[in-house]
Amino acid sequence: MTKITVDKVEAATRQLDEAIELLFSDHDPLAIRTLAAAAHGLFADLVGLAAPESHGVRGLLRNLVFPKRTRWQV
Structure with a gap:
């Protein structure tokens, strides 16, 4: 069997x-x-390595869709 090396993204x-x-x-x-x-x-x-303050995938997506300055306070 051939050995395959890939990174985490791949x-x-x-x-x-x-x-x-x-x-x-x-x-x-x-x-x-x-x-x-x-x-x-x-x-x-x-995501945790790239943006530890984002609190996971959901936090990262929330920050991409609603940056802090445009996020609504409820």
Whole structure:
């Protein structure tokens, strides 16, 4: 077997791509969920390293959509 070396971004992207492909090909839901969860874990780790103050993926997305100066106070 050939050894393949990839970084976390590549691994997460490939896992998510395969999960989506399996989903639309009506394959095993458990395999799809497992691949998607693994990709999510890698992306969450990368977000935590890149922006530790963002509080994960949701916080990062919230900050991208509603920067602090335009975020509403409720």
